[in-house]
Amino acid sequence: MRIRNICFGSQLIVLVPLFFLFIPFSKSFAGSETPPDRKPSVMITPDKQFNYAENLFSNNDYSTAAMEYKRFIYFFPEDKRVERAMYQTGLSYYHQGDFKAAVDSFQKLVDEYADTDYAIKSYFKISEVYMKLKALDSAIINLNNLIVVTHDRDVRDEAYYRLGWIYLEMASWEKGRQYFSKISDKNKDKYRLEKLAAELEKEKLIPQKNPKLAGFLSVIPGAGYLYTERYRDALIAFLINGALIYAAYESFDSENPALGGLLAFVGVGFYAGNIYGAVTSAHKYNRKKTGLFLERLKDNVKINLSADVKNKGVCLSFQFVF
């Protein structure tokens, strides 16, 4: 044990001076190296980062653009363009078709900046996304929130105009009219409300079929389909139901209750199907006619709104279909 300690001590005595001996030597070695060429490092400035993101966006590379806008927001949170970057992030997601992420981005902007131009634009974009997703109720809630938040009469009018159109999409003509009537006098011409009101009056002329009447008429198989202008369906419904009822009757009459029961079971399904189909056909007919009317109305009087934040105005475009 003692011998081992002596050996270890002697090794330590040798190694420690050696270590100190090599320190200056190694330093001189490191110092003797030619200094590495200092390559000019890329300094990302807010301008460069923002312009890069803008460039990606204008080249329709929306997924990368969204990422770069986010990078800009993260690294330069004090920059005055952060709000625009947030809006552009949402817009990038919107163009990509990632509507959920778009709503989240716009909502974040709206939460942070209450009544700024971009926040207002975000409100409108959120409602557009909801319209695309057919979540009309959410679009209505969003626009009503904007009406509460904003103090700008023009913005409020635009929100009323959009709300009116959402209600028209839902075929709630009266609600639509109500919202259009809330638009201030100064903007009535801008939104062509006089023309819109006149066209909207034609809503009463949309041909409609009464679903209840269609269902009632289907007591006679096929009559409901006939009422909804589905002549071939009417004939088939009449023939199939007639045949099944007759076959079931004959089966029971010829002492064959098992077959009769089976035919009756199938027949009841087809008879009920004939009623259900007639009611659905009436609804489909109404939906189609209403849709056609709305399409024409949009083509003739709807103004395509595109809020321009810088100029604080609206870009109008309209056409008329004869």
Added chain:
Amino acid sequence: MKKRLGFIFCCVILNVSWSNASAQQEINLADNPKLSHEAEEKQGSLLLYPFKLYRDYISSADGDRCPMYPTCSQYCMDAIKKHGPLTGWIMCSDRLMRCGRDETHLSAPVWINGEKHTYDPVSNNDFWRQ
């Protein structure tokens, strides 16, 4: 004659009550997602068995000629899954009567494997109930 009419009446009542009972079971089990899912699968597989049988053994041999999309068998399965046996069966009967007739020029066309079909999913026929 009275007996016969009684038999038909019983058939209808049995059919309706069985369908309602099945639908009720579905509602009650909805509280427990696991049980609900199992029951739904079991019920679904039993009710949909004739359609699967038709698709696997008859339609595959006979050839797929339904001009609608989804096909009538698929439509019936979807309707039963979505609305339960009673309404599903009614919607199925309605679809069989409409298949390939007026619907082909009233609904939107859709191209499947280069062939023109008429797009008529369940959602096109139950939208007014929602």
